[in-house]
Amino acid sequence: MNSTLYARRKLWNGLFLMLSVMAAAFGLIWLGFILGALFYNGFAAISSKLFVQMTPPPGEDGGLANAIVGSIMMSMIAVLAGTPLGLFAGTYLAEYGRYTRLAFFVRFVNDILLSAPSIVTGLFIYEIVVVKMGHFSAWAGAASLTVIVIPVVVRTTENMLLLVPNGLREAAAALGAPQSSVIRAVTWRAARAGIVTGVLFAIARISGETAPLLFTALNNQFWSTDPNAPMASLPAVIFQFAMSPYEDWHRLAWAGALLITATVLTLSIIARVLQPKRSH
Amino acid sequence: MADIALAEQMSSVPERAAAVRKGGARDSRFRFLTLCAALLVLAIFGGVMASLIIGALPAMQHFGWSFLYSEAWNPVTEKFGALASIYGTLVTSLLAMIVAVPVGIGIAIFLTEICPRPLRRPIGIAIELLAAVPSIIYGIWGLFIFAPWFQENVQTWIVDTLANVPYLQDFFGGPPYGIGIFTASLILSIMVLPFISAVTRDVFETVPPVLKEAAYGLGCTTWEVMWRVVLPFARSGVVGGAMLALGRALGETMAVTFVIGNAHHIQKSIFAPGTTISATIANEFTEAVGDLYLSSLIEMGLILFFITFIVLASAQLMLRALERRAGSAS
Numbered sequence: 001m002n003s004t005l006y007a008r009r010k011l012w013n014g015l016f017l018m019l020s021v022m023a024a025a026f027g028l029i030w031l032g033f034i035l036g037a038l039f040y041n042g043f044a045a046i047s048s049k050l051f052v053q054m055t056p057p058p059g060e061d062g063g064l065a066n067a068i069v070g071s072i073m074m075s076m077i078a079v080l081a082g083t084p085l086g087l088f089a090g091t092y093l094a095e096y097g098r099y100t101r102l103a104f105f106v107r108f109v110n111d112i113l114l115s116a117p118s119i120v121t122g123l124f125i126y127e128i129v130v131v132k133m134g135h136f137s138a139w140a141g142a143a144s145l146t147v148i149v150i151p152v153v154v155r156t157t158e159n160m161l162l163l164v165p166n167g168l169r170e171a172a173a174a175l176g177a178p179q180s181s182v183i184r185a186v187t188w189r190a191a192r193a194g195i196v197t198g199v200l201f202a203i204a205r206i207s208g209e210t211a212p213l214l215f216t217a218l219n220n221q222f223w224s225t226d227p228n229a230p231m232a233s234l235p236a237v238i239f240q241f242a243m244s245p246y247e248d249w250h251r252l253a254w255a256g257a258l259l260i261t262a263t264v265l266t267l268s269i270i271a272r273v274l275q276p277k278r279s280h
Numbered sequence: 281m282a283d284i285a286l287a288e289q290m291s292s293v294p295e296r297a298a299a300v301r302k303g304g305a306r307d308s309r310f311r312f313l314t315l316c317a318a319l320l321v322l323a324i325f326g327g328v329m330a331s332l333i334i335g336a337l338p339a340m341q342h343f344g345w346s347f348l349y350s351e352a353w354n355p356v357t358e359k360f361g362a363l364a365s366i367y368g369t370l371v372t373s374l375l376a377m378i379v380a381v382p383v384g385i386g387i388a389i390f391l392t393e394i395c396p397r398p399l400r401r402p403i404g405i406a407i408e409l410l411a412a413v414p415s416i417i418y419g420i421w422g423l424f425i426f427a428p429w430f431q432e433n434v435q436t437w438i439v440d441t442l443a444n445v446p447y448l449q450d451f452f453g454g455p456p457y458g459i460g461i462f463t464a465s466l467i468l469s470i471m472v473l474p475f476i477s478a479v480t481r482d483v484f485e486t487v488p489p490v491l492k493e494a495a496y497g498l499g500c501t502t503w504e505v506m507w508r509v510v511l512p513f514a515r516s517g518v519v520g521g522a523m524l525a526l527g528r529a530l531g532e533t534m535a536v537t538f539v540i541g542n543a544h545h546i547q548k549s550i551f552a553p554g555t556t557i558s559a560t561i562a563n564e565f566t567e568a569v570g571d572l573y574l575s576s577l578i579e580m581g582l583i584l585f586f587i588t589f590i591v592l593a594s595a596q597l598m599l600r601a602l603e604r605r606a607g608s609a610s
């Protein structure tokens with residue numbers, strides 16, 4: 001009687017532990033499949049032309065130069081605009097308003113924005129920028145990416161500032177430093193690695209963003225660095241090319257996909273290595 | 281002697297006072313700046329809401345509530361209803377959660393209990409990379425690699441096997457296109473796995489070791505400890521993580537757009553093509569002509585925002601409550 005009970009419990013135990021090993025294998029296998037297919041198809045399509053020629057009409061040779069430059073330009077504008085805003089907002093949450101009702105509310109809304117559908121961000125910018133300007137533009141694309149950058153930076157900045165021991169703040173304040181100097185010279189400096197991590201995560205997040213760009217920056221078949229005009233971006237070009245029936249466009253889409261993924265994975269791995277361990 | 285020292289001090293008082301005033305002024309300027317940035321976050325949120333509502337007004341006035349339950353989608357006659365898209369959004373997300381929740385919890389159990397210590401960090405990071413891979417990559421992979429493979433090797437077989445089974449033939453019937461609701465759901469489930477497993481693992485780690493040790497001391501197996509002690513303790517965190525993942529799945533655009541087939545009908549079979557709110561907007565927004573068409577798409581955006589807001593807000597509240605508990609325990 002007892003021995004069958006033991007045997008049954010051992011059996012269940014073994015069964016479920018095996019299932020959880022299989023769950024981990026399930027996740028890792030998909031990651032392997034996706035990266036494998038991406039490298040296989042992407043590397044076959046990568047050539048030096050990719051970086052110097054423009055996106056071609058179907059049936060012709062070409063590259064992705066305008067899309068690469070467009071993606072870099074819009075991401076840079078978004079990071080340059082979003083980082084300071086996110087940094088200040090995160091600083092308010094961690095340093096000034098830590099326990100206030102306003103901070104609680106901002107934190108709540110920020111976390112919703114962090115996971116809100118990015119396509120809705122695109123609609124928002126379409127309404128307030130594209131409709132007002134009367135045309136699609138890289139400014140609008142960058143603005144929609146900024147809206148995605150801000151919550152990421154706010155969240156990581158706040159988390160990282162909260163990790164800074166209060167003793168440091170008190171020591172600086174005891175020397176007579178005004179609070180703003182304490183924050184800038186001591187807390188920010190102590191949390192620098194973490195804040196940089198947040199910015200890297202934000203860059204990684206926006207470099208693959210497609211949905212908000214579709215109806216803000218639109219796309220552009222030609223070379224353009226004018227932020228007032230529609231601009232090509234890697235994700236938008238991949239979307240257009242992959243959905244098309246043309247073989248050579250598909251190849252370019254794979255090459256673009258590989259470029260984006262390589263960038264994003266490198267950034268997120270660097271960010272993870274830099275990330276300070278949580279201490280609890 | 282004392283007088284001299286006092287005199288010296290007196291002379292520096294105005295300077296010090298000036299320095300303090302300057303510092304104070306700089307302080308309040310800086311504080312104001314950070315406050316403005318914090319308010320900007322609220323302004324963005326309010327702006328999103330307001331712009332969607334204003335944009336959706338024409339469609340709301342024209343269709344009223346019928347927009348929510350009409351399946352019509354005809355740009356030529358300008359008859360629009362969101363039902364097919366709402367249905368697709370809910371069904372794909374639900375199916376994705378059915379796969380992702382148990383697998384995500386399994387991964388968390390693996391990472392906290394079974395995995396050898398040196399491998400925990402690398403495997404954990406690898407799983408989290410699934411979340412870092414941009415959604416458009418899932419889309420292109422799903423369209424070119426997964427859907428054709430699935431169509432040839434799995435779908436045909438399932439359709440044939442279940443062709444004469446009552447009920448099941450409805451849900452798994454129809455021509456095997458490869459793309460459709462099921463493929464979209466499966467890809468979504470892979471995408472949201474890391475959200476569930478990361479949150480679940482973090483919550484598992486907050487379970488006091490004493491509880492687990494006590495259970496082991498009574499002779500429990502690892503599985504019994506996980507199922508009877510750790511999971512009940514971590515329940516609200518696991519649910520919060522699942523809600524977070526659900527919020528992501530509901531709003532996911534690119535991965536779904538590639539593989540769902542963009543068909544505005546509701547069909548019984550989960551192998552049939554369908555559409556979701558985000559896929560419809562992504563596919564049709566730039567081509568939409570006419571104010572009513574655009575406005576209908578924006579109203580769908582509003583519906584999506586509303587649904588995800590509720591899901592994400594409840595996820596936040598659950599996880600917040602948990603954080604407070606963890607904070608007071610330590």
